[in-house]
Amino acid sequence: MASLDRHARPLGSLRVSVTDRCNLRCSYCLPEGSQVWLPKTEIATLEELASLVRAMTLVGTSRVRITGGEPLLRRNLPTLVGELAGIPAIQDLSMTSNAVLLPDLARPLRSAGLGRLTISIDTLQASRYALNTRRDSHAELLAGILAAEEAGFTPLKLNTVVLRGMNDDELAAILRFAKERGHQARFIEYMDVGGALDWDPKLVVPQAEILQRLESDYGPIEALASGDRAPANLFALPDGTVFGIIASVTAPFCGACDRARLTADGKLFTCLYAADGLDLLTPLRAGAALEEVAALVDNRWRNRDDQGAQDRLAVPTRGPSAQARELRAKPHLGMHTKGG
Numbered sequence: 001m002a003s004l005d006r007h008a009r010p011l012g013s014l015r016v017s018v019t020d021r022c023n024l025r026c027s028y029c030l031p032e033g034s035q036v037w038l039p040k041t042e043i044a045t046l047e048e049l050a051s052l053v054r055a056m057t058l059v060g061t062s063r064v065r066i067t068g069g070e071p072l073l074r075r076n077l078p079t080l081v082g083e084l085a086g087i088p089a090i091q092d093l094s095m096t097s098n099a100v101l102l103p104d105l106a107r108p109l110r111s112a113g114l115g116r117l118t119i120s121i122d123t124l125q126a127s128r129y130a131l132n133t134r135r136d137s138h139a140e141l142l143a144g145i146l147a148a149e150e151a152g153f154t155p156l157k158l159n160t161v162v163l164r165g166m167n168d169d170e171l172a173a174i175l176r177f178a179k180e181r182g183h184q185a186r187f188i189e190y191m192d193v194g195g196a197l198d199w200d201p202k203l204v205v206p207q208a209e210i211l212q213r214l215e216s217d218y219g220p221i222e223a224l225a226s227g228d229r230a231p232a233n234l235f236a237l238p239d240g241t242v243f244g245i246i247a248s249v250t251a252p253f254c255g256a257c258d259r260a261r262l263t264a265d266g267k268l269f270t271c272l273y274a275a276d277g278l279d280l281l282t283p284l285r286a287g288a289a290l291e292e293v294a295a296l297v298d299n300r301w302r303n304r305d306d307q308g309a310q311d312r313l314a315v316p317t318r319g320p321s322a323q324a325r326e327l328r329a330k331p332h333l334g335m336h337t338k339g340g
């Protein structure tokens with residue numbers, strides 16, 4: 001029986017950050033100089049992460065998404081995937097990646113039992129990609145998408161964080177790119193969380209405007225009932241192509257949020273905006289049984305009251321939710337540490 005929080009939300013899905021490290025420096029997540037990495041000595045082993053996930057299934061978690069930083073940087077990741085795929089309670093095992101390392105890892109991850117892949121692609125332009133990520137690996141991203149397709153990860157979900165003045169002129173092109181390959185595009189409103197040090201409401205392209213712009217290219221768009229607790233609102237083009245919009249800024253979905261986050265150093269966070277987490281690794285290393293760890297999770301979840309994005313809506317003069325010095329002082333404030 002899934003634990004319910006104070007808003008009767010179950011603990012249904014878990015994002016597991018297997019590393020806070022990343023091979024890109026996206027401007028809205030890891031601006032140069034802002035990142036402080038978690039000490040390597042405090043990072044959980046893959047076995048410990050698997051044990052903590054197993055404990056989470058005892059309180060109702062059935063969907064697990066592997067994230068980072070960039071998860072493919074974690075050595076022996078297919079081993080962890082195999083371990084998690086072997087847990088009967090886990091009905092859905094997915095991963096979010098920037099795809100740069102996928103050409104070598106797509107097949108091993110598939111064979112290990114990974115079910116679904118979401119790939120971050122903010123632009124189709126190599127020069128713009130280099131500007132935004134400070135890395136020249138757009139070709140690897142495209143090769144990674146191809147490798148994922150060849151390994152059988154179809155359809156993919158293609159996530160695009162939309163920033164006004166950076167890539168908002170590519171909405172139709174990115175949707176076409178996804179459509180032509182049989183994948184689902186998902187546009188994400190630029191969130192004021194973690195490393196988004198330059199966040200400004202003027203840089204956000206709201207869901208309503210994204211729809212309006214796409215309608216001018218594709219014709220009338222139909223809203224679809226999503227029916228589950230997934231964050232994306234779903235829409236269909238006149239030809240039936242389905243795409244999603246994650247409107248965390250203008251239409252937060254905290255009311256249905258069943259997501260917990262486990263960081264690479266074994267801390268449980270009950271919201272993307274949460275400043276403090278519950279340390280599960282220390283009790284595990286001290287010999288606690290999985291049921292005892294599960295009881296700690298259950299207690300934290302039952303007391304969960306988080307509605308971070310909803311609360312941010314009420315902030316009168318909204319700006320970045322953290323400053324660079326706060327990020328350096330508290331690395332867990334970073335999106336790259338909490339698994340996005």
Ligand code: SF4
Pocket residue numbers: 252253254255257258259270271272273306307308309310
């Ligand atoms: S802001 Fe927090 S409560 Fe709201 S949807 Fe995100 S993780 Fe869930």
